Amino acid sequence: MKPLVSVICLCYNHEKFVEKALLSVVNQTYSNVEIIVVDDCSTDKSSELIMRFLKTYQSIKFIQNEANVGNCISFNKALAIANGDFIVDFATDDILKKDKLELQVNAFEQLDNSYGVVFTNAEIINENGDYLMDWYDRGVAVSDGYVFEKILKKSYISASTMLVRREVFDFLGGYDERLAYEDFDFWVRSSQKFKYYYLSDKTIEKRIVSRSLSAKADTKIGYTIIASTLNVCAKAWWLLKNETEKQALKKRIYFEMRHALMIEAFDCVLSYYSLLKEMNDTDIKSRLIKTLAELKIPLYYFYKIYKGGQG
Known part of the structure; x- marks a missing residue:
């Protein structure tokens, strides 16, 4: 018997995408799959569409x-009832390629237990x-194995x-249910104990949606994201084992400090x-950035002009 995979499908206001997303899960070439859907109190027709979908696919568990409690709490609710040997955190505005689970389970079966993520x-x-x-057309270098130091410097993995x-x-x-988002914290806390393995196959279609949390990271709404990232950097400080990791964290902190300054999250x-x-x-x-924050220099307007010019 092949190992059971639990696909946790998180939905919030995905009425335009949720049916196609769920079909991409039920149509996997890998057959031993448990599907758990969580609707996070959507204000559109997402819940109605999910309920209609469940009439055809009655084995799906629905929460x-x-x-509205956010992704971290919603995921943990589903994780508490999941039975899988492997877990997928799937946003229902994305689409799984039909052989995603088969490819990745097969990869795991060739790896030893030191590997926790493919x-x-x-x-x-x-x-x-x-x-x-x-995803990797953007010139980002890919590393696997123990990726703690690399992930401190740059978040290069597509969590989905x-x-x-x-x-x-x-x-x-x-x-961590205190956070506004989950992936950076997951990578930091898991990557010193477990190895990561990279497959070059493209296993999902990741949708860029203007209303998504990640799309708001460069706006003042992104304050909660910055505060969560600060929390994770503080955790990482206690996990450091050597000077190289310390310098990697320092590089990340400088990047996050500049970003916080630009969107006027001065206390962060x-x-x-x-x-x-x-x-x-x-x-x-760092003292210069701190001084600008203390003076509450208004940079957000100019930052948006800069970002618009890049686009």
């Missing part, structure tokens, strides 16, 4: 949240389903491509500086 390439699509580029050994989530206790900038002080690693550059 309807009575209030991740892949992805196709990026727009809201209309038009292909834009591959991952197949995760259940043991990893058991070790972590699921997602000061908290990042405090973290650098705790690390005994402040310098002229």
Whole structure:
């Protein structure tokens, strides 16, 4: 018997996409699949469409949240009833390639138990389903094995491509429900204990949606994202084992400090500086960023012009 894979499908206001997303799960070439759908109190017709879908696919487990609680809590609710040896965290605005689970389970069967995650390439699509580029067309270097240091420097993995050994989530206790988003924290907390393995296959179509949380990271709404990232960087500080990892974290903190400054999340900038002080690693550059935050220099307008010019 092939191992059971639990696909946890998270939906919030995905009425335009949810049926096609769920069909991509039920039509997998890999057959031993448990499907759990969580609707996070959508305000559109998502829940209605899911209920209609369940009339045809009655083995699917469905959780309807009575209030909007976010991805981390929603995922943990599903994880608590999941029985799979492997777990997929799947947003229902994306689409799984039909052989995704087969490819990744087969890869796991060739690996030893030190590997906790298999991740892949992805196709990026727009809201209309038009292909834009591959995930790794953006010139990002791919590393696998123990990726802790690499992931501190840059978040290069497409989280939606991952197949995760259940043991990893058991070790972590699921997602940290205090956070606005889950992937950076998952990578930081898991990557020192478990190895990651990269498959070059494109196993999902990852949709860029203007209303998504990640799409708001460069806006003032992204404040909660920045605050969560700060929380994860503080956790990473306690996980460091050597100077190389410390310098990787320092590089990430500088990047996040600049971003926080640009969207005027001044208190987060000061908290990042405090973290650098705790690390005994402040310098002229960090003190300058701190001073600009203390003066509350309004940079957001110019930042948006800059970002618009890049687009």
